[in-house]
Amino acid sequence: MMQTINLVFNKQKEACNSGILMPLKKRKQMLRLLRKVLKNNLALLEEAIYKDFGKSAFESYATELALIFKEISLTLENLDDWAAVRKVPHGLAHFPGRSRIYPEPYGNVLIIGAWNYPYQLSLGPAVPALAAGNCVIVKPSELAPHTSAAMAQVINPNFPPEIFHVVEGGIDPTQHLLSLPFNKIFFTGSTRVGKLVMKAAAENLTPVTLELGGKSPCIVLPDAHLKMAAKRIAWGKFLNAGQTCIAPDYVLVHRKIKEDFLQKLIHEIEKNIGPDPLKSEAYVRIINERNFNRLISLLDPSKIYYGGKNIASERYIAPTILTEVAWEDPIMQDEIFGPLLPVIEYDDIEEVLRKLQTLPQPLALYLFTSSKKLQKEVIQKLKFGGGCINDTIMHIANPHLPFGGIGASGMGSYHGEDGFRTFTHFKSIMIKGTWFEPPVKYPPYSKFKHWLIQQLVG
Ligand code: NAD
Numbered sequence: 001m002m003q004t005i006n007l008v009f010n011k012q013k014e015a016c017n018s019g020i021l022m023p024l025k026k027r028k029q030m031l032r033l034l035r036k037v038l039k040n041n042l043a044l045l046e047e048a049i050y051k052d053f054g055k056s057a058f059e060s061y062a063t064e065l066a067l068i069f070k071e072i073s074l075t076l077e078n079l080d081d082w083a084a085v086r087k088v089p090h091g092l093a094h095f096p097g098r099s100r101i102y103p104e105p106y107g108n109v110l111i112i113g114a115w116n117y118p119y120q121l122s123l124g125p126a127v128p129a130l131a132a133g134n135c136v137i138v139k140p141s142e143l144a145p146h147t148s149a150a151m152a153q154v155i156n157p158n159f160p161p162e163i164f165h166v167v168e169g170g171i172d173p174t175q176h177l178l179s180l181p182f183n184k185i186f187f188t189g190s191t192r193v194g195k196l197v198m199k200a201a202a203e204n205l206t207p208v209t210l211e212l213g214g215k216s217p218c219i220v221l222p223d224a225h226l227k228m229a230a231k232r233i234a235w236g237k238f239l240n241a242g243q244t245c246i247a248p249d250y251v252l253v254h255r256k257i258k259e260d261f262l263q264k265l266i267h268e269i270e271k272n273i274g275p276d277p278l279k280s281e282a283y284v285r286i287i288n289e290r291n292f293n294r295l296i297s298l299l300d301p302s303k304i305y306y307g308g309k310n311i312a313s314e315r316y317i318a319p320t321i322l323t324e325v326a327w328e329d330p331i332m333q334d335e336i337f338g339p340l341l342p343v344i345e346y347d348d349i350e351e352v353l354r355k356l357q358t359l360p361q362p363l364a365l366y367l368f369t370s371s372k373k374l375q376k377e378v379i380q381k382l383k384f385g386g387g388c389i390n391d392t393i394m395h396i397a398n399p400h401l402p403f404g405g406i407g408a409s410g411m412g413s414y415h416g417e418d419g420f421r422t423f424t425h426f427k428s429i430m431i432k433g434t435w436f437e438p439p440v441k442y443p444p445y446s447k448f449k450h451w452l453i454q455q456l457v458g
Contacts, residue, residue, distance in 0.1 A: 001172075005173060006180075008161050013108055016108050016183075030130045033159065037155070038069075038154065045150050048150035049119075049144075053144070067397065071124060074416055075127060082103070083132075086100065099428070100431065101428055102429060103424045103425075103426055105133030106183040106184040108136075110137050112139045112186070114190075122138050128414055131420055138164075139168070139177055183206065184207050184208075186209045191409070198210065209411065211414075212405055212410040213363055213409060214405065214409040215360075216364035217251075217362065217366070218233055219367050219369075220233075220252070225368075225390070226257060228390065233265060233366070235268070236392025237339070238272070248364075254347070283319075292310075295317055296310060298338075299320065299340060306321040307339075323343050327355070353377070357381065361385075362408075364392075385410065440453060440456070
């Protein structure tokens with residue numbers, strides 16, 4: 001296994017040195033090939049995701065493959081522009097000559113994916129990585145073994161390994177990959193493993209982008225459109241059974257509207273997945289036993305307001321709402337990453353904002369209010385990766401919005417042009433003319449030169 005990894009790694013280093021993906025034509029060819037092999041293998045990819053956690057073909061297309069196809073189309077349309085050498089002002093002090101920025105690939109790139117949206121998170125970042133001209137190794141999560149195998153099966157026979165290759169495996173191969181001197185590492189996963197990745201990357205001074213998680217709050221104000229808030233929160237929380245990095249982790253709702261909101265929320269949950277989610281094709285299972293047990297340990301029976309039913313043998317946990325929750329409760333300590341929704345009521349929004357300022361900076365935040373003043377205040381006062389006003393999740397689906405965290409929820413971002421920039425080194429070059437050289441910078445320094453430099457530079 002390690003030998004195969006070394007072999008592919010060395011091939012990719014050589015390929016990078018030979019400038020294999022410097023021609024934009026070749027990069028576009030790779031993107032079109034990726035779209036083609038994914039489209040040709042849709043049935044296989046959808047079957048694999050169903051085997052991993054019971055996700056329907058519709059959902060896996062809508063929340064995974066569609067986003068990849070959208071990224072590919074947008075990139076193909078704009079690559080010439082994004083990758084163009086840029087002219088920048090040169091300045092009189094540097095006369096004669098010109099200054100240019102050359103967008104360049106980093107070289108060979110490692111992408112480590114999480115299991116919860118396996119295609120979107122492993123193959124999605126490969127789109128900007130290839131577009132920027134890098135050779136790419138993707139390491140999907142071993143926790144979703146069928147989708148991991150499907151990606152290897154679809155990518156490896158269709159792409160030259162020196163350009164794009166999928167390496168499967170768990171912690172050992174990943175740690176081996178992390179020990180190699182890649183030119184860039186792009187990691188999606190937990191904050192805990194993100195720290196290990198950054199430590200390993202530091203050994204080789206490899207730049208990292210870390211797409212991590214966190215507890216993303218959802219705040220509902222009395223002046224919100226309550227029915228719409230309930231609809232959009234119900235969808236965003238229980239999509240993928242809450243196993244979404246930007247799912248609303250918990251809801252903060254004003255005491256005055258709490259009961260009304262909760263009734264509307266239950267109505268919307270049942271509208272989406274019926275009164276018995278066990279029978280719904282729109283409701284997925286928990287990825288493995290370890291996560292199932294972790295979630296059950298957070299489920300305080302005395303606080304269940306709705307749901308709570310679970311079946312260990314099926315790794316099934318019904319959509320569950322918990323009330324009378326306190327900030328000190330175990331469920332409020334770490335990202336939940338499952339279909340449990342704690343609801344905390346509040347009286348004073350300013351107090352809520354002060355509390356949120358003391359917590360680790362989350363990947364997302366959702367605010368439901370019609371007050372423009374409060375919208376502005378929350379955007380200005382709180383630090384979080386990104387989010388929505390009066391919606392959940394959907395900011396991830398607009399490739400014109402950079403996606404990424406801040407602080408404990410990550411560093412760096414991608415999607416659209418931002419993804420291209422994430423995988424690009426901007427090489428600055430000054431090209432000088434040789435027919436003239438002003439004597440100002442050379443000693444001996446005189447009073448006149450001192451005066452002149454002040455006039456030139458300001
Ligand atoms: P994880 O951190 O356990 O695993 C992610 C990857 O790291 C996997 O490929 C895994 O093989 C590898 N890995 C695990 N342990 C390792 C170790 N000790 N050394 C080296 N590599 C190791 O995360 P997960 O369970 O797959 O995903 C869930 C987490 O990811 C949640 O916190 C979620 O919020 C976060 N997430 C973030 C985003 C985002 O875009 N920001 C998207 C999805 C998930």
